[in-house]
Structures are given as structure tokens and as C-alpha cells.
Amino acid sequence: MDKKLIGVDLGGTTTKFAILTTSGAIQQRWSIDTNILDEGAHIIPDIVTSINHHLKLYQMVPEQFLGIGMGSPGTVDRQLGTIIGAYNLNWKTLQQAKQEIEAGTGIKFAIDNDANVAALGERWKGAGENDDNVAFVTLGTGVGGGIIADGHLLHGAAGSAGEIGHITVDPKGYLCTCGKHGCLETVASATGVVRVARDMAEEYAGDSELKQTLDDGNEISSKITFDLAKAGDPLAKMVVDRVAQYLGIALGNVANTLNPTFIVIGGGVSAAGVFLLNQVQAYFDDYTFPQVRETTKLKLAELGNEAGVIGAGSLALAFA
Amino acid sequence: MDKKLIGVDLGGTTTKFAILTTSGAIQQRWSIDTNILDEGAHIIPDIVTSINHHLKLYQMVPEQFLGIGMGSPGTVDRQLGTIIGAYNLNWKTLQQAKQEIEAGTGIKFAIDNDANVAALGERWKGAGENDDNVAFVTLGTGVGGGIIADGHLLHGAAGSAGEIGHITVDPKGYLCTCGKHGCLETVASATGVVRVARDMAEEYAGDSELKQTLDDGNEISSKITFDLAKAGDPLAKMVVDRVAQYLGIALGNVANTLNPTFIVIGGGVSAAGVFLLNQVQAYFDDYTFPQVRETTKLKLAELGNEAGVIGAGSLALAFA
Numbered sequence: 001m002d003k004k005l006i007g008v009d010l011g012g013t014t015t016k017f018a019i020l021t022t023s024g025a026i027q028q029r030w031s032i033d034t035n036i037l038d039e040g041a042h043i044i045p046d047i048v049t050s051i052n053h054h055l056k057l058y059q060m061v062p063e064q065f066l067g068i069g070m071g072s073p074g075t076v077d078r079q080l081g082t083i084i085g086a087y088n089l090n091w092k093t094l095q096q097a098k099q100e101i102e103a104g105t106g107i108k109f110a111i112d113n114d115a116n117v118a119a120l121g122e123r124w125k126g127a128g129e130n131d132d133n134v135a136f137v138t139l140g141t142g143v144g145g146g147i148i149a150d151g152h153l154l155h156g157a158a159g160s161a162g163e164i165g166h167i168t169v170d171p172k173g174y175l176c177t178c179g180k181h182g183c184l185e186t187v188a189s190a191t192g193v194v195r196v197a198r199d200m201a202e203e204y205a206g207d208s209e210l211k212q213t214l215d216d217g218n219e220i221s222s223k224i225t226f227d228l229a230k231a232g233d234p235l236a237k238m239v240v241d242r243v244a245q246y247l248g249i250a251l252g253n254v255a256n257t258l259n260p261t262f263i264v265i266g267g268g269v270s271a272a273g274v275f276l277l278n279q280v281q282a283y284f285d286d287y288t289f290p291q292v293r294e295t296t297k298l299k300l301a302e303l304g305n306e307a308g309v310i311g312a313g314s315l316a317l318a319f320a
Numbered sequence: 321m322d323k324k325l326i327g328v329d330l331g332g333t334t335t336k337f338a339i340l341t342t343s344g345a346i347q348q349r350w351s352i353d354t355n356i357l358d359e360g361a362h363i364i365p366d367i368v369t370s371i372n373h374h375l376k377l378y379q380m381v382p383e384q385f386l387g388i389g390m391g392s393p394g395t396v397d398r399q400l401g402t403i404i405g406a407y408n409l410n411w412k413t414l415q416q417a418k419q420e421i422e423a424g425t426g427i428k429f430a431i432d433n434d435a436n437v438a439a440l441g442e443r444w445k446g447a448g449e450n451d452d453n454v455a456f457v458t459l460g461t462g463v464g465g466g467i468i469a470d471g472h473l474l475h476g477a478a479g480s481a482g483e484i485g486h487i488t489v490d491p492k493g494y495l496c497t498c499g500k501h502g503c504l505e506t507v508a509s510a511t512g513v514v515r516v517a518r519d520m521a522e523e524y525a526g527d528s529e530l531k532q533t534l535d536d537g538n539e540i541s542s543k544i545t546f547d548l549a550k551a552g553d554p555l556a557k558m559v560v561d562r563v564a565q566y567l568g569i570a571l572g573n574v575a576n577t578l579n580p581t582f583i584v585i586g587g588g589v590s591a592a593g594v595f596l597l598n599q600v601q602a603y604f605d606d607y608t609f610p611q612v613r614e615t616t617k618l619k620l621a622e623l624g625n626e627a628g629v630i631g632a633g634s635l636a637l638a639f640a
Contacts, residue, residue, distance in 0.1 A: 131477075133476050133481075147577070147578075149469050150470075150472040150474055152469070152472060154469050154470055154578060155470070155579075156453050156579025156580060156581075156612075156615075156616075157451075157580060157581040157615040157616060158611055158612075158615035159579070160576075160609075160611045160612050160615065161578050161579040163576055163577070164576075164577065166576045166608075166612075167573050167576050167577060168569060168573060168576070171565075171569060179609070180606065180607065180608070180609055183609070245491075249488060252488060253577075254577055256480075256483055256484075256486045257467070257482070257574055257577060257578070258467075258474060258476055258577070259475075259476025259477050259479070259480040259481040260476060261477040287488045287500065288500070289480075289483065289486040289496075289498040290498060290499060291483075292480050292483070292486075294478070
């Protein structure tokens with residue numbers, strides 16, 4: 001009988017689990033709240049308990065699994081199976097994820113960062129069509145990314161390959177949390193879109209519901225901005241155009257550098273869907289040279305929230 | 321006895337050859353003029369004749385070789401071993417390089433484009449220190465590049481990976497031969513540096529030997545510009561600063577995307593050496609996020625003209 005995979009997608013609010021076949025079909029799914037109390041001391045034990053509980057529930061044993069793969073925020077050491085600096089999990093010290101999960105479940109464990117794992121998921125079973133050359137960018141609270149080139153997930157010298165969110169799109173741009181200026185993340189994350197909207201609203205003089213909302217002191221979001229742009233609000237349209245231009249130059253240069261078959265756009269901001277995609281595509285075409293323009297295709301992600309558990313599960317294929 | 325490799329570096333003026341050990345030591349070197357007459361019809365036959373002649377000279381036989389590797393300008397089909405569109409070779413039709421060279425020498429043949437092959441050479445025996453993650457950029461008549469990531473030379477969907485020269489560094493910049501605007505090549509190639517110098521000279525009002533030379537209607541070169549900058553010419557210093565900034569943003573974004581261990585700068589313009597490197601480094605530091613800044617190192621190429629034959633030879637290792 002074919003062995004199974006377990007995929008774990010560790011997030012700041014929820015931890016998602018899936019049992020998958022080695023061809024990537026999800027057989028069971030569940031999730032638990034991520035308990036970040038006590039400096040995150042419950043997180044790893046809760047994962048172990050939840051896996052063991054569900055294996056019992058499904059009458060399965062550790063020997064039926066190739067391994068457990070997990071995607072995590074923070075800085076991951078893939079060899080040692082440790083994590084540090086995942087601030088949204090409240091972890092302040094090095095976490096021995098591999099050691100504790102292998103000891104607690106009796107199943108082999110592999111780990112990578114959350115954006116890489118989502119990239120693997122979209123590449124394997126989503127918009128990436130299992131191609132050997134796929135770049136993935138996720139537009140959410142931050143902007144993350146992962147790159148599969150020549151069939152390999154890239155990590156680079158220190159695990160920072162695929163950090164598309166920190167591509168410089170405007171040398172004189174906003175200060176990023178990373179300390180440098182003009183990162184894609186500062187303008188194309190959910191908060192980045194709002195920042196662009198606020199700044200453009202200050203200089204905008206015409207009629208606009210977006211401007212009115214801001215002038216009234218109300219909160220806006222990237223979703224509100226995109227919805228207003230779709231409805232024809234002139235300022236909102238300018239904001240989306242600006243964001244699309246930044247995405248076009250960043251993803252265009254990823255394409256000029258790597259010529260992937262697909263660049264897959266996921267994350268919350270990508271919920272703006274084809275409306276956003278078409279505008280990014282127009283700038284992408286401006287900023288890519290002909291051979292790349294003709295052979296690298298922009299696509300929307302297809303797996304939504306499941307990209308993480310599917311990609312995480314695929315890490316365990318390495319134990320086959 | 322260990323088998324040997326033959327490396328061929330096909331250029332518009334000269335074709336270079338080398339016989340190498342499988343560990344990359346050059347045992348014999350020679351070169352011939354590239355005869356581009358008659359629509360380049362002599363190029364491949366001349367290569368065959370030259371290889372056969374030298375094997376006879378060195379009393380060697382085809383069985384002593386793992387294979388022949390060649391770097392070529394133009395668009396290379398690695399699987400079929402063909403080349404098209406190498407305008408500096410006068411070729412107007414598809415060239416059956418692999419078929420003719422294998423038939424003519426009795427030795428297996430592999431091919432890749434010239435920039436990729438130079439990248440392989442610098443990675444293997446030069447500044448790349450045989451690391452698994454090396455990006456290479458060559459600043460010459462044009463700007464080319466090649467990327468080794470996770471130990472693999474990247475080609476992408478259509479063989480256009482590593483085209484660092486077509487990274488957009490200024491969306492409103494100069495028109496490139498590729499048809500888009502603001503490619504790195506338009507400002508950092510030998511002719512690009514001159515173009516930047518001419519344009520900056522028009523707006524420059526102070527004393528400058530570079531400006532005087534241009535105003536007198538004399539030709540300048542990238543070398544003259546760098547030499548004047550080193551000597552303290554104020555306009556020339558501004559030109560080099562501008563070029564360094566463009567290189568810093570392009571190479572910074574290659575690093576933000578791939579986090580290579582080394583980015584190696586080669587080609588004629590890089591003859592400006594440490595003077596150029598230090599200025600690019602300053603901008604590179606501005607445009608990379610901390611983890612990348614600390615782990616990706618800019619270096620000057622070390623092999624000069626030999627990068628091509630060494631990297632080409634390494635292609636034949638695939639036949640081992």
C-alpha cells in the first residue's frame with residue numbers, strides 16, 4: 001500500500017493539517033487554533049497531540065506515513081529542523097521542531113518556510129501545473145515568495161532566495177520593516193496598498209469615494225480600495241494602477257532573471273483576481289523582453305488556503 | 321587514464337579552444353580567427369578541422385575525450401545542438417553544430433550560450449569558488465549573464481534565464497535593442513556607459529576633461545570614462561556613480577530574488593576593477609535586505625578570457 005504524507009501549515013492564528021497521498025490528493029483535513037500563550041510553548045506540543053489524536057481517530061499508525069512536512073513563519077533551519085524569530089508565534093528562542101515532533105509522533109519530519117511551502121503547493125497541484133520553473137508571490141499582510149527553478153526549490157546561500165517582497169521597486173520609496181527603502185512589500189502588501197492609497201489621496205483633488213472615506217477619518221483596506229476601483233472610483237483606479245505598476249516591474253524582473261514558465265500570484269490581495277492580474281500583465285509586458293514576455297505566463301493561484309498543507313506535505317516526499 | 325574535455329568558445333572575431341582535465345586544468349590552448357564570410361558557412365567546418373588537426377598534433381584520439389563543449393552567441397537549442405540568429409557570426413539559417421561536429425570529430429558534443437558558459441567557467445574555476453549558488457554578469461559590448469542556483473545552471477522556460485542585461489533598471493530609460501526601455505544593458509554595457517556620459521555631459525556646466533573631449537567632437541569609450549573618473553574628473557565621477565547605481569539596483573534585485581553566495585562581475589567594463597566594484601557595492605548594500613546583504617558577496621571575475629573555454633569544457637562533464 002502506498003504510504004501517506006502529513007502536511008502542517010503553521011500560522012499565527014490557525015494551524016492547518018492534512019493527510020495526503022503521495023500524488024497530492026487530500027484525504028483528511030483539520031485545523032486547530034494556534035496557542036501563542038507562554039512564549040509559544042504550547043505550539044509544538046499541540047501539533048504533536050493533534051497529529052497523534054487524528055491518527056488514532058482514523059485508525060492509522062506512524063508506519064503508514066513517509067513523513068510530516070511543515071511550513072512555518074520565521075527563520076527555518078532546514079537541516080536542523082529548527083525555527084527562530086517567528087514573532088507572530090511569540091517564539092523568542094530557538095524551537096526544536098524536528099526533534100520534538102519526530103520524538104512525539106514517531107514520524108520523520110521536514111520543514112521549510114511558509115512562503116516556500118505555499119510555492120511548492122501551487123507548483124505541484126495548483127496554478128504551477130507541476131512545471132519545473134515556477135515563481136510564486138503571495139500578497140498578504142506581507143509579500144512573500146518562493147521559486148522553483150529547474151525542478152528545485154531555491155534557498156540560496158542563507159535561505160533567503162525567493163524573498164520577492166524585498167525586491168526594490170523604488171529606490172526612493174517607503175521604508176520597509178527590513179530596513180531598506182522601496183521594497184515591493186511596502187506597496188503591494190495589504191497594508192502597502194492602503195499606504196499608497198493614503199498618500200495618493202493627499203494629492204488628489206477630484207471627486208472620489210475613496211478620498212471621501214479617508215477624509216472622513218474612516219479606515220480603508222486593500223479590499224475596499226480594489227472594490228472601489230472595480231466600481232470606477234477614479235482615485236482607487238489610480239492606486240490600483242500604481243500598485244500594478246510596482247508588481248509589473250518586480251515580477252517582470254523576476255521573469256527577466258529566471259524566465260519561469262509561470263509566475264503565480266496568491267495571497268489575500270490576489271482576491272482582487274482578474275481585475276488586478278490584467279493590470280499587472282500590462283506592465284509586465286512593458287518590463288519584460290520579448291522572449292520572456294512570450295514564454296513566462298502570469299497566473300492567479302488556485303489552491304487558496306490549501307497551498308500550505310499541500311506544499312508542506314510534499315516536503316515529506318524527500319523521505320521516499 | 322582520466323578522460324579529457326575539449327572546450328570551444330565561439331566568438332565573432334576569434335574562436336578559442338582548450339583541452340582540459342576533468343578537474344578543469346587547461347592542458348593545451350589555441351585559437352583561430354572566426355571566418356564569418358559566406359554567411360558563416362566556414363565556422364563549423366573550421367572548428368572541426370582545427371580540433372582534428374590539434375588532436376593529431378598532440379597525438380591524441382577521440383576515445384581519450386569525454387566530449388566537446390561549446391559556448392556560442394545567438395539562440396542555442398541545447399537538446400538539438402543547433403544555433404540560430406547569431407548576427408555577429410553572419411549566420412542567417414539554423415546551424416547543425418552538434419550533428420556536424422560529432423560527425424566530423426567522432427566526439428560527443430554539448431552546447432550552451434556564451435554567457436552561460438562563461439558563468440559555468442567562473443563558477444567552477446574562478447571567482448565562484450565552485451559554489452552551488454553563483455550569479456554571473458558580463459559587462460561588455462552587451463550585458464549578459466548566467467545563474468547557477470542549487471548547483472544547476474538555470475535556463476528557464478525558453479532558455480532566457482540569466483538575461484541580467486535585460487533587467488529593467490529605469491522604466492523611463494533608454495530604448496534597448498530588445499525593444500523595451502531601461503534595460504541594464506542600455507546603461508552598463510561599454511556603449512551604455514558612453515551613452516550615459518554623453519547625456520550627462522549635455523547637462524553638465526562645470527570643468528571636465530570628459531566634457532571637453534565630447535565637446536571637441538572626439539570619441540570616448542567606457543575605458544576613457546572610468547580612467548578619467550579614477551583621475552578625479554568630476555563629470556566622469558558622476559557618470560560612474562550613475563552606472564554603479566544601476567548595477568547596484570539590478571544586482572541587488574538578483575540577490576534579493578536568489579540570494580546567491582557570489583555575484584561575479586566580468587567582461588570588458590569590469591576591467592575598471594575594484595574602483596567600479598566598490599561603488600557598485602555601496603549601492604548594492606542600499607538595495608538589498610539585511611540577510612542577503614550579509615550573505616551574498618559581489619566579486620570581480622578571475623578567469624578573464626579563459627572563462628569561456630573552461631565553462632564550455634565543463635559541459636562535456638555531462639557525458640561522464
